[in-house]
């Protein structure tokens with residue numbers, strides 16, 4: 001008995017398990033002849049008209065830059081603009097809530113200027 005088989009048998013494997021594979025079972029299938037990949041065709045992307053046009057930020061005007069810089073990191077401008085109109089004191093509370101509850105990195109010195117903006121465009125009449 002050859003030493004390999006003897007070792008396998010000693011390890012508890014049956015003689016059949018270590019029998020040589022049947023002739024032909026190791027035949028290697030030749031790889032399919034590679035065919036040229038079809039040339040990629042480029043299509044122009046679909047035209048999409050977003051409801052808010054090109055500008056998804058806040059409407060321009062005094063304070064718009066501050067609002068864009070501080071109020072668009074977590075949600076869209078719409079999230080603010082679609083709220084009911086609020087008084088200045090209520091907008092102040094909203095901005096404070098963004099800072100305290102949601103950790104908006106707004107310096108207290110900037111908060112007053114930021115509150116002016118929604119008060120102007122979404123303030124109570």
Ligand code: HEC
Pocket residue numbers: 067070071072073074075079080083094095097098102103104105106114118
């Ligand atoms: C750090 C992230 C973050 C920033 C920055 C942020 N918000 Fe928010 N805001 C949130 C989260 C979170 C909610 C709650 C989401 C929801 O209601 O679906 C929210 C909700 C709101 C709402 C809905 C009403 C409410 O009280 O929940 C308004 C209005 C709003 N934000 C305005 C602002 C304004 C104005 C600014 C800029 C001063 C701002 N947010 C900046 C995270 C942020």
